[in-house]
Amino acid sequence: xxxxxxxxxxxxxxxxxxxxxxxxxxxxxxxxxxxxxxxxxxxxxxxxxxxxxxxxxxxxxxxxxxxxxxxxxxxxxxxxxxxxxxxxxxxxxxxxxxxxxxxxxxxxxxxxxxxxxxxxxxx
Numbered sequence: 001x002x003x004x005x006x007x008x009x010x011x012x013x014x015x016x017x018x019x020x021x022x023x024x025x026x027x028x029x030x031x032x033x034x035x036x037x038x039x040x041x042x043x044x045x046x047x048x049x050x051x052x053x054x055x056x057x058x059x060x061x062x063x064x065x066x067x068x069x070x071x072x073x074x075x076x077x078x079x080x081x082x083x084x085x086x087x088x089x090x091x092x093x094x095x096x097x098x099x100x101x102x103x104x105x106x107x108x109x110x111x112x113x114x115x116x117x118x119x120x121x122x123x
Contacts, residue, residue: 002038002047009033010069013046014076032069038098046078048101054085079104 011030020026036050051069056062073080081101083094 001041003041003044005037005039007033007035008037008049010072013037013078014072028068029072032065034069048079048081048098049073050081050083050098052085053082 009030010032011026013034014029016025016029034049035052037046038048038050039046051066053066057066070080079101081097083089083097
């Protein structure tokens with residue numbers, strides 16, 4: 001159903017004008033990666049970006065990076081699903097989160113699944 005690409009450099013899917021590049025936005029997008037990008041298999045049209053958020057996302061500098069990424073993807077019309085990083089994942093839960101995000105009207109969707117969905121696992 002989807003082509004899944006791993007660790008995609010943001011600058012490989014987005015670009016900016018020469019003026020914005022000189023203002024520092026080009027360097028910013030060239031240094032950031034998305035954990036996963038789901039694409040339409042025949043056209044590679046981007047369907048959804050997925051970020052796995054570990055504890056480092058609680059740091060102020062990381063939150064600034066996340067805000068920049070959220071705003072950049074929103075401006076490009078790319079939906080973003082944020083999932084709490086953990087040792088193991090349920091494919092059924094990931095599937096439900098992906099489709100819930102795709103049904104959402106908002107271009108950005110943040111979802112942290114309840115701990116009870118993953119009994120006995122550490123985040």
